[in-house]
Each structure stands twice: as structure tokens, then as C-alpha cells.
Amino acid sequence: MNNAKICNSFDESVKDIKSNSSVMIGGFGGSGGQPTRLMLALSKRKIKGLTIIGNVAGISETTGYGWPKNIKPVDQGVFFRKGIADKIICSFPVPASQNPKSPIENFWNDNKDSVEIIPQGTLIEKIRCAGAGIPAFYTPTGVGTIVEKNKETKLINNKKYILEYALSADFALIRASVADENGNLQFKGTSRAFNPAMATAAKTTIVEVDKIVKVGCLDPNNVHTLGIHVNRIVKRRKGDIYP
Amino acid sequence: MIYNSDPAERLNKNQIAKYATKFLKSNSIINLGIGIPSLCAQYINDPTILLHAENGVYGFNKFANDKKVDPNYMDAGGNFLKMNKNMVFFDSVESFNLIRGGHINTTILGAFQVSKNGDIANWMIPKRGIGSIGGAMDLCANTKNVIVTMEHTTKFNEPKIVERCDFPLTAVNCIDKIVTDVGVFELGNNSIILKECAPGWDVLSIQNITGVKVKYDKKVVIMDIDNV
Numbered sequence: 295m296n297n298a299k300i301c302n303s304f305d306e307s308v309k310d311i312k313s314n315s316s317v318m319i320g321g322f323g324g325s326g327g328q329p330t331r332l333m334l335a336l337s338k339r340k341i342k343g344l345t346i347i348g349n350v351a352g353i354s355e356t357t358g359y360g361w362p363k364n365i366k367p368v369d370q371g372v373f374f375r376k377g378i379a380d381k382i383i384c385s386f387p388v389p390a391s392q393n394p395k396s397p398i399e400n401f402w403n404d405n406k407d408s409v410e411i412i413p414q415g416t417l418i419e420k421i422r423c424a425g426a427g428i429p430a431f432y433t434p435t436g437v438g439t440i441v442e443k444n445k446e447t448k449l450i451n452n453k454k455y456i457l458e459y460a461l462s463a464d465f466a467l468i469r470a471s472v473a474d475e476n477g478n479l480q481f482k483g484t485s486r487a488f489n490p491a492m493a494t495a496a497k498t499t500i501v502e503v504d505k506i507v508k509v510g511c512l513d514p515n516n517v518h519t520l521g522i523h524v525n526r527i528v529k530r531r532k533g534d535i536y537p
Numbered sequence: 538m539i540y541n542s543d544p545a546e547r548l549n550k551n552q553i554a555k556y557a558t559k560f561l562k563s564n565s566i567i568n569l570g571i572g573i574p575s576l577c578a579q580y581i582n583d584p585t586i587l588l589h590a591e592n593g594v595y596g597f598n599k600f601a602n603d604k605k606v607d608p609n610y611m612d613a614g615g616n617f618l619k620m621n622k623n624m625v626f627f628d629s630v631e632s633f634n635l636i637r638g639g640h641i642n643t644t645i646l647g648a649f650q651v652s653k654n655g656d657i658a659n660w661m662i663p664k665r666g667i668g669s670i671g672g673a674m675d676l677c678a679n680t681k682n683v684i685v686t687m688e689h690t691t692k693f694n695e696p697k698i699v700e701r702c703d704f705p706l707t708a709v710n711c712i713d714k715i716v717t718d719v720g721v722f723e724l725g726n727n728s729i730i731l732k733e734c735a736p737g738w739d740v741l742s743i744q745n746i747t748g749v750k751v752k753y754d755k756k757v758v759i760m761d762i763d764n765v
Contacts, residue, residue: 322591388668486626
């Protein structure tokens with residue numbers, strides 16, 4: 295049995311994440327695809343200055359977005375309530391409603407330059423490029439808006455594009471349905487989202503899974519993320535209350 | 538909703554959503570935004586129209602009932618989905634390849650303001666200072682056919698169809714059609730053309746609550762809200 299990548303606990307799997315690290319949080323937003331147990335383990339660490347990178351970042355706690363009604367939601371606001379993060383890069387930090395204010399809106403109130411809001415398609419492409427060895431790319435998204443400000447642009451076939459740069463991180467915390475012992479992953483439904491790209495774009499990728507199977511048990515035609523990109527695997531306990 | 542100077546009731550949100558589905562074509566892939574657009578899903582009866590959501594699904598058409606939810610099956614608005622045989626799943630890279638690559642035929646979304654040259658502002662209220670862009674900029678900038686569904690005015694009866702948006706823009710020169718609670722409008726050649734009026738409304742009463750000079754055809758028709 296090859297279990298070099300398997301960690302016995304969530305706490306152990308995130309214990310080397312140091313202050314001032316950049317950390318990608320997988321999923322889309324909401325409970326499906328979110329590495330909730332890894333996030334809770336990280337939020338207990340006595341560290342400071344994390345940069346958090348994620349998509350829909352902090353709207354579930356106040357709105358219930360993407361969570362079943364009977365479970366108290368967890369979202370990326372946890373890092374800001376606990377004061378261990380001081381920057382966030384995301385596409386959707388706040389809900390439409392201002393009341394009650396989310397932890398990220400409260401953080402933004404005092405740290406206006408520390409919340410970077412990026413169009414979702416640009417955010418995922420920045421992450422994809424980091425994992426794919428592409429340093430930058432041109433996109434039509436954001437032309438004529440605040441997103442274009444202070445950025446290089448180029449006319450290609452008479453259409454204007456913005457130059458955007460790749461985005462990598464020290465760690466990616468991601469969520470999958472099944473892993474084999476080599477770290478090959480399968481996701482379920484819409485829980486794939488940002489997880490596969492983030493796995494390729496971080497120095498260390500840690501994955502929270504429901505199930506670990508022996509090598510050879512996953513259909514090799516249907517592996518969504520290659521084990522090459524996965525450094526650590528942690529299995530949830532049976533009957534975990536979180537989706 | 539009705540204001541003092543209104544000649545008739547304005548349509549409610551469900552009526553706006555239902556009417557907007559009239560403009561969707563068979564065999565097309567559609568992305569619905571949050572708010573009034575997400576209400577459209579329940580009125581699409583053509584099985585060849587497939588819905589796409591940014592989080593990595595297309596082919597869905599119904600939402601799950603509250604008791605039978607699986608968070609692994611959700612749309613981008615956070616609604617849990619009912620499974621059907623058309624549904625396929627993919628990651629965010631592929632999802633935005635579909636959007637930027639022009640493979641989504643139509644997107645329907647809400648707006649704070651639309652200007653007569655087709656600019657849209659729908660992600661941030663200036664006095665709040667923070668907002669969420671999500672997939673809106675990608676969808677507006679890259680989808681061939683962009684339809685806005687919205688109430689015609691703010692709750693203070695101020696126009697939302699304006700000469701120039703003073704809210705931060707989502708994208709420029711991209712809106713093709715607006716369906717509001719008082720009419721249907723087409724955009725083109727830097728002008729807003731009134732095509733249909735809600736029952737009881739006419740060109741003048743709509744002009745009175747619109748921030749730009751509205752053009753119109755000789756025969757402006759009444760929206761047939763009961764037969765969509």
C-alpha cells in the first residue's frame with residue numbers, strides 16, 4: 295500500500311502553513327466542493343497575514359448561500375473573523391444585501407486595498423495559467439470598466455483586450471469526492487469548479503475527500519485531476535455533519 | 538407595483554421573467570443571472586433550451602425541492618438542482634471557455650442601469666463601495682445576445698435606462714434587449730427603441746419614467762402577458 299500522501303488528520307495536514315502564506319480555497323462557493331474541514335483546521339492555527347484566494351468568498355455565513363437549511367454555514371469569512379488573513383483575491387466577496395454585514399465586508403471597511411475583486415473568468419484563467427506555464431494572457435472581459443484601470447491593453451484584429459497575469463499560491467486546499475492512494479481525484483457534480491485548476495497552481499496541494507481507494511480502483515479514463523498535482527490527502531470521518 | 542402617475546399596474550417580477558423567455562430560441566444554451574433572471578427557469582418549456590451555470594453545469598431545467606437537496610448539484614445562484622438526463626458537469630476553466638469563447642447563445646441578467654449605447658452597470662452600488670463581479674463581466678462582454686430583465690425604475694421611481702451609467706460599468710455596448718415591468722426595448726445605433734408596452738401603458742407614460750429619448754415604431758404592440 296502506497297500511503298505516503300495520506301495524512302491522518304486535518305490538523306496535521308495544514309500544520310506547516312506559515313504566516314504570510316498565500317492559500318487557495320477550492321470549490322465555487324457554498325458547501326459543495328468547499329474544503330470545509332481543511333478550512334476549519336487552518337483557522338485554528340496561531341498564524342497571521344494569510345492571503346486567501348477563492349471565488350465566491352464570504353457570503354454563505356450571512357445568507358446561507360449554497361448550504362442546506364439545517365446546517366450552520368462556514369465560508370472564507372472565518373479567516374477574517376479570526377484575524378489570520380489580511381488579504382483576499384476573489385470574484386464575489388459580498389452578498390447583494392448589506393444587512394447583516396459579512397466578515398469580509400467588515401474587513402474591507404478598514405482595509406479597502408486588501409480586497410481584490412476580479413471577474414470570475416479572469417480569476418480562473420489566471421489560476422489555470424499558473425499551473426500551465428503561461429505567464430499572462432489577453433482577455434476581452436473587463437474592457438471599458440474599472441478592471442482595465444492601470445493595465446496594459448492591446449488591439450488584436452481591431453478588438454481591445456486586457457493583459458492579465460498568472461496567479462499561483464503556496465498552498466491549495468481543495469475538496470474531492472474520491473482519491474486513490476496516488477492522489478488521482480474524482481469530483482462530483484458542480485463541486486469540481488475551481489478545485490482542479492487550483493491543484494495545478496499551488497506549490498503544495500492538500501485535498502479533503504470522502505473516500506480513499508487503492509491504486510487501480512479508479513477508472514483511469516475518468517480521472518479528473520492527476521495525482522501529480524496532489525501532495526496530501528485527508529479523509530473525512532464517516533457521518534460528518536458538513537456536506 | 539404602482540406609482541401615482543402610473544396609468545396602470547406595472548408587471549411583477551414573475552411576469553417580467555416569464556415574458557423574457559419569449560425571446561429565447563430553440564436549441565440554444567442560456568445563462569441566467571441572479572434575481573429576476575433566475576425566475577425565468579420555471580417558464581422555459583422548450584426541452585431543446587439548455588441552461589448553463591458558471592459553476593460548471595449545463596442542461597438543468599428544474600430546482601430541487603427543499604427536502605431533497607444535494608450540495609454537489611447547484612447552480613451559480615446557489616439553487617440546488619433536480620437531476621435530468623441532459624445535465625453534464627465540468628470545471629470552471631471549461632465553464633469560462635464556454636462563455637469567453639462565445640458558446641453561450643443568450644444571457645439574461647439584472648441591472649442597476651443600462652445606457653442607450655448598451656452599457657450595463659450591475660455589480661456595485663457606488664455609495665456601498667464594494668460589490669461582487671462574479672461571472673457578470675465575462676457574460677456581458679462575450680455573449681452574443683444579452684437581455685436585461687429589470688424593474689423600469691428604482692424604488693424612488695428614478696429611471697434605470699439612462700444617457701450614461703453613473704454606476705461602475707460591468708461591460709460596454711453589449712445589451713441587445715431590455716424587458717422591464719412596463720415594456721420591451723431593443724438597443725442599436727446608440728438608441729433605445731420601444732417595441733412593446735405593458736397593458737395600460739403607452740409611449741408617453743413610458744417616456745416619462747425613462748432617462749433617454751425613446752424611439753418607437755409606428756405600431757408599438759401591447760405585451761401579451763397571458764400567452765408567452
